[in-house]
Amino acid sequence: MSEIIEKLNQVFKDVFEDESISISPETVAADIDTWDSLNHIYLVVEIENEFNVKFETSEVAQWKNVGDIIESLNSRLPS
Amino acid sequence: MDTMNYMTARKLAKKKDTSLNIPVSVGILGNYTTHFFKDHIRNLLILSGYNPEIHEGAYDQTDIELLDPDSGIYKAKSEIIIILESALKIADKSYAMSTEAKATLADHFLEVIERRIQLINTHNPVAKIMMFTFELYDDNGFGNYFSKTDQSLLRQFYLLNSGLMELTAKYTGFFVLDIQKILFRNNPYRDASLLLSSDLPYTLETQFDMAKTATSFIGAMKGKLKKCLILDLDNTLWGGIIGDDGPENIQIGDLGIGKAYTRLQQWIKSLKERGIILAVCSKNDEQIAKEAFLKNHNMLLQLEDIAVFVANWNNKADNITHIQEVLNIGFDSMVFLDDNPAEREIVRQRHPNITVPELPADPAFYLPFLQQLDLFDIASYSEKDKDRTRQYQEEAERRSLQIKYSSIDDYLESLTMKGDISAFNSQDIPRIAQLTQRSNQYNLRTIRYTEQEITAIANSPGYITYTVKLSDKFGDYGLISVLVLKLVSPEEAFIDTWIMSCRVLKRGVEDFVLENISKDLKRLKIRYLSGEYIPTAKNKMVAELLLKVGLTPVEKGIFKGEIKDFVIQKHFIQ
Numbered sequence: 001m002s003e004i005i006e007k008l009n010q011v012f013k014d015v016f017e018d019e020s021i022s023i024s025p026e027t028v029a030a031d032i033d034t035w036d037s038l039n040h041i042y043l044v045v046e047i048e049n050e051f052n053v054k055f056e057t058s059e060v061a062q063w064k065n066v067g068d069i070i071e072s073l074n075s076r077l078p079s
Numbered sequence: 080m081d082t083m084n085y086m087t088a089r090k091l092a093k094k095k096d097t098s099l100n101i102p103v104s105v106g107i108l109g110n111y112t113t114h115f116f117k118d119h120i121r122n123l124l125i126l127s128g129y130n131p132e133i134h135e136g137a138y139d140q141t142d143i144e145l146l147d148p149d150s151g152i153y154k155a156k157s158e159i160i161i162i163l164e165s166a167l168k169i170a171d172k173s174y175a176m177s178t179e180a181k182a183t184l185a186d187h188f189l190e191v192i193e194r195r196i197q198l199i200n201t202h203n204p205v206a207k208i209m210m211f212t213f214e215l216y217d218d219n220g221f222g223n224y225f226s227k228t229d230q231s232l233l234r235q236f237y238l239l240n241s242g243l244m245e246l247t248a249k250y251t252g253f254f255v256l257d258i259q260k261i262l263f264r265n266n267p268y269r270d271a272s273l274l275l276s277s278d279l280p281y282t283l284e285t286q287f288d289m290a291k292t293a294t295s296f297i298g299a300m301k302g303k304l305k306k307c308l309i310l311d312l313d314n315t316l317w318g319g320i321i322g323d324d325g326p327e328n329i330q331i332g333d334l335g336i337g338k339a340y341t342r343l344q345q346w347i348k349s350l351k352e353r354g355i356i357l358a359v360c361s362k363n364d365e366q367i368a369k370e371a372f373l374k375n376h377n378m379l380l381q382l383e384d385i386a387v388f389v390a391n392w393n394n395k396a397d398n399i400t401h402i403q404e405v406l407n408i409g410f411d412s413m414v415f416l417d418d419n420p421a422e423r424e425i426v427r428q429r430h431p432n433i434t435v436p437e438l439p440a441d442p443a444f445y446l447p448f449l450q451q452l453d454l455f456d457i458a459s460y461s462e463k464d465k466d467r468t469r470q471y472q473e474e475a476e477r478r479s480l481q482i483k484y485s486s487i488d489d490y491l492e493s494l495t496m497k498g499d500i501s502a503f504n505s506q507d508i509p510r511i512a513q514l515t516q517r518s519n520q521y522n523l524r525t526i527r528y529t530e531q532e533i534t535a536i537a538n539s540p541g542y543i544t545y546t547v548k549l550s551d552k553f554g555d556y557g558l559i560s561v562l563v564l565k566l567v568s569p570e571e572a573f574i575d576t577w578i579m580s581c582r583v584l585k586r587g588v589e590d591f592v593l594e595n596i597s598k599d600l601k602r603l604k605i606r607y608l609s610g611e612y613i614p615t616a617k618n619k620m621v622a623e624l625l626l627k628v629g630l631t632p633v634e635k636g637i638f639k640g641e642i643k644d645f646v647i648q649k650h651f652i653q
Binding site for chain 1: 086089090093114115270271272273275276277279282283
């Protein structure tokens with residue numbers, strides 16, 4: 001769990017170009033200034049590349065916070 | 080830059096100070112989400128030395144933007160307008176069309192595209208327009224009967240693409256870039272999920288590659304061209320070592336791996352015919368190296384294809400310096416091919432601006448690898464390009480003659496030069512445009528013109544134009560200098576453009592030109608000539624030019640003087 005969030009945090013830092021970002025499962029788009037709909041696309045693609053997974057279209061649409069992203073990742077990664 | 084991805088590009092571009100970069104303004108319109116392409120091309124332009132200003136049109140509003148003379152796209156006065164059209168969007172629209180409309184879909188969209196070109200030409204005549212070809216999208220509606228059925232989407236996309244070719248022939252400021260090769264090398268190029276959720280027909284990586292292609296083409300338009308290919312010999316142009324194996328036994332021809340080298344030579348020969356200068360840089364005894372060319376009948380490249388042939392045991396970086404001096408072109412316009420990674424590294428370290436492709440280990444992959452690098456992009460082409468190798472060989476002969484004469488005047492006189500100066504004429508338009516696009520050194524203001532702009536200048540009463548052609552006893556240089564004088568008042572002409580090919584430096588061409596111009600201007604009762612020097616990284620050699628011809632500085636970079644005060648030196652051009 002902590003390993004995923006660490007790796008995920010790095011993706012967030014890269015995509016939103018902000019080294020001070022520290023995410024938690026409760027983090028939502030409003031918490032990060034540059035997290036708009038276009039950067040969200042970079043985020044999804046970069047998470048997919050980094051974790052070598054592919055999310056489903058409707059799944060991505062339902063994400064409400066970082067916790068949902070982690071859950072999506074957990075369901076795909078070998079435990 | 081070959082292996083860089085868009086995240087790295089974004090990071091690097093952000094760090095770069097663009098204040099000294101060359102400004103370029105680009106407008107982007109499209110029928111899908113163009114935001115990512117815009118990000119990519121901005122970053123790539125920054126990394127290629129430009130300071131881009133980008134105007135992005137509203138989502139899928141291309142025609143509305145172009146119809147409105149006050150729209151942002153015209154206000155931005157973009158030099159380049161890129162229109163991105165997704166075939167999938169057109170497919171979507173087609174499903175709502177009548178059978179008749181579907182059967183004439185290509186015609187319909189070609190009319191739309193032609194109208195857009197005309198609108199841009201009207202409201203922003205300087206803009207060059209770029210599009211990608213249409214993806215050959217097949218919804219499999221008619222399977223493999225597509226070619227015989229007008230209603231087949233796939234057939235319509237083929238027709239659309241062939242129509243685009245015709246439009247590029249009709250409108251000189253309209254350019255089409257090939258999407259198919261980009262899609263091939265980025266497969267899978269589509270992410271169905273991104274298409275659905277964000278209206279992105281191509282993955283972000285694919286769009287990055289499209290932006291790379293467009294950036295390289297913009298570079299070519301603005302004079303960033305590769306002009307010379309420097310070749311190693313053993314295991315690069317043929318298999319084996321000429322010194323050990325002998326001319327009969329090197330691998331070239333129809334057998335085995337020899338075929339890979341033959342194909343590479345075919346390609347290199349076609350580049351040469353298109354005007355790329357070839358040079359050889361090899362660690363060999365010159366005589367032995369040349370035997371391969373003279374004695375192996377499978378060799379496609381001949382000695383006369385090579386402008387500068389250097390084979391010795393010196394350091395290759397030094398030899399390349401020599402080649403650069405003889406050709407008198409920038410290192411950044413040269414490409415060096417060598418199979419040996421150590422040699423590549425030495426050359427890269429000494430000449431960081433030379434492009435040195437990281438050739439694959441297997442010669443079978445040399446050619447496909449080189450072709451997909453898109454190194455030799457051009458934005459114009461003229462028949463004269465073919466003669467260039469001969470011209471450089473003539474230059475080598477002239478250099479050896481120069482040593483025999485004690486004074487420069489004796490030497491120049493012995494050349495029996497003939498000059499021909501005249502106003503722009505229609506056959507020369509492509510070459511004139513090309514000189515404005517390619518010349519970097521002897522170029523006062525470095526203003527780049529397209530063929531259509533040159534035609535407009537030639538036909539305008541507000542300009543006086545000159546081309547200069549030169550020949551001497553060794554051969555014909557062709558059209559080597561271009562001047563455009565703009566009439567800014569009834570008695571003053573301003574030097575809008577003064578370009579000369581560096582092959583004719585120090586031949587007295589400037590004095591020949593001035594002599595003729597001053598006669599013309601006196602006849603036209605024009606008293607003053609003014610000019611401007613706009614410094615770039617490459618045109619230092621003309622920093623003093625206006626001063627030397629007798630103009631006086633009036634403000635920073637601006638010079639002015641009376642025609643009667645021209646300083647014209649003695650010259651030997653008849």
